[in-house]
Amino acid sequence: MQAVVEAPPMQNTDEPVSFKVSGKNIPKPVIAFLDALFPDSVRIEDDDDVLEPVEEMDWYKKAKKNINPAKTLKIMRINAGLTQAQLAQKVGLAKQNYNSLERGARPISMLMSKKLADALGTSYLMFFRENKSRSP
Structure with a gap:
């Protein structure tokens, strides 16, 4: 699971905000905090499609x-x-x-x-x- 944040520039910044929080189970309070800080900019994704180096397959x-x-x-x-x-x-x-x-x-x-x-x-x-x- 990963929480992806992609938000427009915040106060005092020129760059858009973009980051991911990854883990097997992201705690609900963390997701709630991100939603409060970045309204309408957080999406939760299932990261089962994580790329694996071909040499390890x-x-x-x-x-x-x-x-x-x-x-x-x-x-x-x-x-x-x-x-x-x-x-x-x-x-x-x-x-x-x-x-x-x-x-x-x-x-x-x-x-x-x-x-x-x-x-x-x-x-x-x-x-x-x-x-x-x-x-x-």
């Missing part, structure tokens, strides 16, 4: 686990309207070698991720993941 976490540089590459290529052969030519690879990148059979190197990013107009970070399992 279950569907996003599941989707992120299933995405990898190879899948991202295929999606980006298709969205760019290119065939495998066309993109392979743009980055200087044989179609078969490009195909192994898109299938995930061959990792995408930093250099190749930069070439792919240039060809597709995006960031190399879309395709490059550092291998964190390597020992220093």
Whole structure:
């Protein structure tokens, strides 16, 4: 629940008044006080529609686990309207070698991720993941 106050400028102010009081149960005396201080300017809203960061949503976490540089590459290529052969030519690879990148059979190197990013107009970070399992 939230009490939203949006009122015209008050005495000795040039700016309109705008603020929110949020909580599970806003006490009735608080709402009565706001109504008395800001007549016709208080509205009570149910804040069930509070925005949650997408990174914290279950569907996003599941989707992120299933995405990898190879899948991202295929999606980006298709969205760019290119065939495998066309993109392979743009980055200087044989179609078969490009195909192994898109299938995930061959990792995408930093250099190749930069070439792919240039060809597709995006960031190399879309395709490059550092291998964190390597020992220093």
